[in-house]
Amino acid sequence: MAEVLDKIAKLPTPKRIMILIGILLLISGGYYYLFYMPKQTEISQLQSKLDQLQSDLIKKQTIARKLPQFKKEVAKLNEDFTIALVQLPNKKEVPALLYNISRLGREAGLDFLLFKPMPEVKQDFYAEIPVDIKVLGKFHDIVAFFNRVSKLTRIVNITNLNVSITKISDTEDSLTTSCLATTFRFLEKEDKSETKNTKGK
Numbered sequence: 093m094a095e096v097l098d099k100i101a102k103l104p105t106p107k108r109i110m111i112l113i114g115i116l117l118l119i120s121g122g123y124y125y126l127f128y129m130p131k132q133t134e135i136s137q138l139q140s141k142l143d144q145l146q147s148d149l150i151k152k153q154t155i156a157r158k159l160p161q162f163k164k165e166v167a168k169l170n171e172d173f174t175i176a177l178v179q180l181p182n183k184k185e186v187p188a189l190l191y192n193i194s195r196l197g198r199e200a201g202l203d204f205l206l207f208k209p210m211p212e213v214k215q216d217f218y219a220e221i222p223v224d225i226k227v228l229g230k231f232h233d234i235v236a237f238f239n240r241v242s243k244l245t246r247i248v249n250i251t252n253l254n255v256s257i258t259k260i261s262d263t264e265d266s267l268t269t270s271c272l273a274t275t276f277r278f279l280e281k282e283d284k285s286e287t288k289n290t291k292g293k
Contacts, residue, residue: 186221186277189246193223193273200237202229205268218276226270228258234269241273249274 194207206226213220227234234255241248252272260266 183277183280186275189244189275190221190223192244193241193248193275196240197225197227197237200229200240201233202227202237206270214279217279219279221275221277223273223275224270225273226268228266228268231267234267247276 190207190209194204197204204225204227206224208224210222210224213222227237229237238250241250250271250273252270254270256268258266258268
């Protein structure tokens with residue numbers, strides 16, 4: 093090693109400078125490929141992981157901020173569903189509901205000429221239960237009947253209303269009123285299975 097250094101020392105200054113530059117370039121190149129490049133790759137990978145972690149953190153922070161609002165919305169949906177359950181009877185409660193409708197008519201002083209439940213019309217999660225109704229009575233009695241029906245906790249829609257005057261005697265007239273009263277009920281699991289089987293045939 094000493095001999096090599098002695099030979100270099102005896103060389104002209106320009107050559108010594110060139111050799112020194114070559115050695116520096118060799119060291120720099122070795123450092124770049126052996127240390128700098130691998131570290132840069134590692135840093136790049138770590139930066140990518142950091143970016144992903146920051147992105148995940150932002151998403152989770154956003155979810156955390158929205159969680160109270162989400163809980164409120166779920167509570168509101170549960171409340172609405174409970175109200176819907178009250179307004180839509182199940183299958184077992186339908187006969188009692190129909191009885192209550194006819195009872196309200198009788199209590200209002202009406203004579204039922206027709207009270208005919210029609211076939212159910214099944215929808216996605218509920219069934220329509222139409223009832224063909226025809227009653228005879230005074231105007232204020234008919235109004236009282238419809239008013240009482242509207243105050244039921246269950247939903248009852250009155251459509252196809254038709255009113256005509258019916259002469260009872262020379263001094264007394266009544267109204268014959270026909271309508272379609274439609275109530276609704278939730279479809280239970282067996283109802284939905286039947287509906288699917290019917291559609292599949």
